[in-house]
Amino acid sequence: MADGKSNANEQNLFKMNVRRSPPIIVHPAGDIKAGGTYFLSNLDQNLPVIMKTIYCFPATDRRAVDKVVGEILRTSLEKVLVHFYPFDGRLAVNDEKKLVVRLNGGGVPFVEATADCELELLGDVSIPQPEKLGMLVYCPQRESIFEMPLLMVQVTKFKCGGFIVGMAMSHSLADGLSTVEFLHAWAETARGLPISLSPFLDRSILTARCPPKPQFPNPAFADLSGSLSSVAASPFPSLPILHRSFSFDPAKLSRLKLLATDAGDDRPLPSTFAALAGLVWRSRTIALNTPSADPAKLLFAVDGRKKLKPPLPGGFFGNGINFACCLCPAGEIIDRPLAHTVRMVQSAIWEVSDESIRSTIDYYEVTRAMPSLAGTLVLTDWTRLGFGATDFGWGCAAQTGPAELPGMEVALFLPPAKGAKTGTTVVLGLSPPAMSTFQEIMDF
Structure with a gap:
């Protein structure tokens, strides 16, 4: 189990x-x-x-x-x-x-x-x-x-x-x-x-360039609602949401990175984030019984502070993130090995650059478009932010966490759960049937 x-x-x-x-x-x-x-x-x-x-x-x-x-x-x-x-x-x-x-x-x-x-x-x-x-x-x-x-x-x-x-x-x-x-x-x-x-x-x-010059496609803004079957558009509509956390200690993360690598591939093992992101996106897609022909989208924030030219100043107060995006038919991630999904995540990370961030800023200036969450999983990584290092004078926080998740479309990567010193905790919400399937996949 x-x-x-x-x-x-x-x-x-x-x-x-x-x-x-x-x-x-x-x-x-x-x-x-x-x-x-x-x-x-x-x-x-x-x-x-x-x-x-x-x-x-x-x-x-x-x-x-x-x-x-x-x-x-x-x-x-x-x-x-x-x-x-x-x-x-x-x-x-x-x-x-x-x-x-x-x-x-x-x-x-x-x-x-x-x-x-x-x-x-x-x-x-x-x-x-x-x-x-x-x-x-x-x-x-x-x-x-x-x-x-x-x-x-x-x-x-x-x-x-x-x-x-x-x-x-x-x-x-x-x-x-x-x-x-x-x-x-x-x-x-x-x-x-x-x-x-x-x-x-x-x-x-x-500020957007004048005139704006959006030059990259923006799949993050793609509205998939018209392309989803009824199953994917509203999976388990009448069931409650069950939240669950999954702990990945260093040993399990090492196993995951090996599973996320093709046999004979001499490239470095994927990062913890890329391996976990690929695993969670693929496993959730399977757990939701997503039809193979339906589109599946993954969004995750990449910090653009150092990717911009010049980099944002230290202490920049605001949103310095850009949403990286993976978009493909669900069957492409269900039917192919985990390594394929992880490579998609890696490619999306590498594509975030000064040019792509400036293009996103200009794209909004022209379109006023909002990212669509239909058929989408949004991943947020809090593992390296340092929330727990906050000390008001009574020592650092022993635990930190979200009081709630904004919706079933969101999953969080958090520092180790209570009692652990290393590793990563994954938190998400699904209906009980989907969560049961998701948990079985997590058992490796």
Whole structure:
């Protein structure tokens, strides 16, 4: 049996009650640019979703928790927002029909809360548990994205003395690396230290060329909905989604890389990401019973900061990622060896360049197209971002993870699960029948 961990049984054996205080609206504690708008690049336009993450800090004797954690985190947040002032605004649409940040001083909601249990009882938080972990992130519903705060923070204290920082952030403001750099700057401020990496806020360096010159095909934007059979368009429509995590220790990763290599191939073994991406895409396609003639698409973010010419400045705050894409008939990845799928992933990575990123920026300028998720798997790799290195003064986070996944189309690669020091954890959601098949494939 594969080693997948589920959120359906052992993760829900206890009930947790969380009591929230009314939110305090936090503003930058200093002079900032007020009024007008803040420019968002074309790489920011396709990501107006809210990402919800949690950071777990066990009880420690390094600093008292009960009375000061909320005050320290709130006052340090006020200070660090001076450097990250766009979070104080709200999304809006300009005359060019593009997203910008309206610098209206809307502020950042900050909530203190208490839980009636021990932090340890949460178990492994790498598995999304929206009903439970959602209580640890303050993110009230709004009628539109233009009313939604761009950053929301909740600090929840547990009976044991540990606490969790829950954060909801607009992806239009920051990709994974920028989110981590913001967290580290906030943590340094909480410890009374100067910020070691100041944010570079001028996103106009990613402005489209004039005139725009899109010169590469953009399969990421291909809408496959009209080409999918009814089975692929709505697999298991009435069944619930089961989230499960799969741990890949170094030994299993080594086996996977050998499986992902053709016999007699003298090229270097594939990277961990390429091997896992090929495995997950192929296995999920099989598990969903995707007809061979249906198109299958894989999207994954590639950091373009160093691929651009010149590279983006250190501390660039925004989305510096470009979506690499694999697109083919499902039968091409189902009927051929895993090595073929992995080579497709490798080729997509190699194709991300200064020219292709500039072409994507210009393509949006001309078309205003959004990536389509029909028939698509979106992979997000958080293994090297360093979320867990955040230290507000009580030591680094013992665990971090998503409070929820945006949908069944998304899978995450995370650092090792609780209790492990090396390896990679894969998290995704599928219907129970598809998950059963997926888990069988993972057993190798």
